[in-house]
Amino acid sequence: MLETERLLIRQITLEDKYELFDYRSDSEANKYQGWIPKTIEEVEVFIGNTAKQINEPQTWFQCAIIEKTTQNLIGDLGVHFIGSENKQAEIGCTLHKDFQNKGYATEALKKMINYLFSELNKHRIIASIDPKNINSIRLVERIGFRKEAHFIESLWINGQWVDDLVYALIEKDWESRYSQ
Numbered sequence: 001m002l003e004t005e006r007l008l009i010r011q012i013t014l015e016d017k018y019e020l021f022d023y024r025s026d027s028e029a030n031k032y033q034g035w036i037p038k039t040i041e042e043v044e045v046f047i048g049n050t051a052k053q054i055n056e057p058q059t060w061f062q063c064a065i066i067e068k069t070t071q072n073l074i075g076d077l078g079v080h081f082i083g084s085e086n087k088q089a090e091i092g093c094t095l096h097k098d099f100q101n102k103g104y105a106t107e108a109l110k111k112m113i114n115y116l117f118s119e120l121n122k123h124r125i126i127a128s129i130d131p132k133n134i135n136s137i138r139l140v141e142r143i144g145f146r147k148e149a150h151f152i153e154s155l156w157i158n159g160q161w162v163d164d165l166v167y168a169l170i171e172k173d174w175e176s177r178y179s180q
C-alpha cells in the first residue's frame, strides 16, 4: 500500500469490479485505451489476470487509486514488469472522469515511480501513448518523461491502426529532478 497526501494506492481486488466497470466502460473517456470492458465478466478476467505480487517478471500489477477523504475508488494504475533482467517497467493510469483535472494522476504516478526506482531498483520506466491522447501526454511530460519514439500505425486498437508514442524516464533523470 502506498500513501500520498490525498490518495491511497493498493492492489486491486475482485470487490472493486463494479466501481472499475463504472468508469472503464466509458468508451468516450477511454477512447485511446486498448481495453474497454462491455461486461462485468470482462472486468473479473482483468482483475483475475493481475499478478498476485508486485514485481513478478512479465506480469501486470494493477492497483486501485482511492481518494482518502471519501474512500471512493477514483481510478487505477497498472505496472507492467518488462525486460528479461526485470529492471524496467511500463505504467498506465486511468481516472474516472469526475476525478480528472485535480492532479490525482500526477500525485499517484509520482509516488509509484518513486517506489519503482527507490524500492524495486528499476532502471527505466516507459509509457505507451496514442499521440491524440493530449491529457496523457501532458501527464507524463509534467512528471519528466522524455519522448523517445513515435511509431506509425503500429498498434491495432478498437478496430483501427493507431500511432504509438513511447515516453521514458530513467532513474538518474528522476534522481536529478526530484532530489534537489
Ligand SMILES: CC(C)(COP(=O)(O)OP(=O)(O)OC[C@H]1O[C@@H](n2cnc3c(N)ncnc32)[C@H](O)[C@@H]1OP(=O)(O)O)[C@@H](O)C(=O)NCCC(=O)NCCS
Pocket (backbone or CB within 6 Å): 029, 030, 032, 033, 091, 092, 093, 094, 095, 096, 099, 100, 101, 102, 103, 104, 105, 106, 107, 127, 128, 129, 133, 135, 136, 138, 139
Ligand atoms: C490520462 C489521465 C489519467 C490524466 O488525468 P488528468 O486529470 O489530466 O491528470 P491529473 O489528475 O494529474 O490532473 C492534472 C491537471 O489537474 C490540474 N489541477 C487542478 N487542481 C490541482 C491540484 N490541486 N493539484 C495539482 N493539479 C491540479 C492541473 O493543473 C492539471 O491540469 P493541466 O494539464 O490543464 O495543467 C486521464 O486523462 C484519463 O484517465 N484518461 C483516460 C484513460 C487514458 O487514456 N489513460 C492513458 C493510458 S496511457
